[in-house]
Amino acid sequence: MKLGRLGVWYSTDKLDGSQLRDFVRTVENNGYAALWYPESRGYESMSLATYLLSCSEKLIIGSSIANIYARDSYTALRAVISLNALYGGRFILGLGVSHIPMVEGLRGHRYDKPLAAMGAYLDGINKSAPSGEPLPVMVAALGPKMLALSAAKSRGAVPYNVTPQHTREAAAVLGPSKWLAVEQKVTIEADPAKARALGRKELSRYMVLPNYRNNWLRLGFTEAELADGGSDRFIDAMVLWGDADTIKRGLHAHFEAGATHVCLQPVHADGDFAARDRMLAALADA
Template sequence: MSLGSFLLSQTRKICIGSSIANIYARDAWASRQGLQTLSAISGNRFVLGLGVSHVPMVENLRGHTYTKPLSTMREYLGKIYADAKDSENWPIVLAALGPRMLALSAELTRGAVPYNVTPEHTARAKSILGPDNWLAVEQKVCLEETTSTARALGRAELERYLVLPNYRRCWLSLGFTEADLDGGGSDRFIDAMVSPEAWTRFSADWRSTSTPVQPTCAFSRSIRPAISMQQSVRWRLFSPG
């Protein structure tokens, strides 16, 4: 939220979202106060994106106990909304991957901000969220013309995610195999996630699902991701009015 505060202070019109704020990093009351404060000082331009994170980050890094994601998130949201009369309008979204977390997003928040997914997942998410909820999806784009170099860059970018069970389960549900996800990722997997062809298909498929925003995470040989979903601007989806 500290980055969000800075970005809001340097802008006047665009909306800024925290995507993805780890619910184990701050308690529900702190998140609620942060949302209300940043909304108040920015003219309601802040969107609170929340996620359950991953076991290694929660237990090994932070020293907490990772509990069941769905029930933990439901309880966390219940505490955020405690005694609130208009909570259904609060600009909160969830980093949802699986169908049950997506359903929770539709039930208790304004929508979802999936990360590391494919157009097939976007279509599924849209069907679960329905036409009235927000859906802002991260898509990686590799700024490289040579296929072999693009794949190498893609593997380097995705390496840290390939060991995380939450993402692996999501990718397996999308039709990838364990073999696709081992050894740095198969060409099939890498191409689906970051290749120029995937982006062309992604854009077309995204339009066909009526998802109204296309945030990206771009990388090349000389730059690290300039804007990722952890530091993202929801250009149209969350724009005022």
């Protein structure tokens, strides 16, 4: 599998079947290499991957992320093998440890120490994997220890809610032979107040999650900058806004920092899918 340069990340739970099909075709027809989707409270990850793959011809579909508490490692292994066998080698299994509310509150499991839990899960996949080419399995890694684990036991990392500074640090840990697929939120909006309001709304669900907050603090943001919806400096770092050329420069900063793949996430008003699609068309040649 060759992972292309530019992809799209999008929260698919907000779309029904026909909307998903149309969206996949929009992403593919604009020439993006991959479409990444999360696993939260909506669609089950492997079921959704099957549908997205069936709606596309060449597009790589990546889970970003599949929750390791949602299925055991052997089931995850069989899923990645099965989907690639059935759909021409176009599926990447991105894995994550999720968050305590999603694991203990929603699923009723015990949330173990993230590094140990992910290490054991990857060991379970790798010990039963067929010999030959490494499996297209990646890890939603943020901290240096999880990044090092990603380098040792998977094809690379799929960091989320990060900056080019983090991309540079992640690339140094992973090394040149690994994939580094970075998510970046974008909105083509020239008005600072409107752009930041969209950004604050999109980021609000993440602001209360320790995994992300701890990483933002590692990157140099302060508790004060993370309070009350986030400072302008923080929002501007998390969500690129302005005209298409300005956003493209922001995306290029991740490549210059060592990303092998950048997946942009269009941020728009609820239900404004036309704005989403305009952004995808305008940024496809980034």
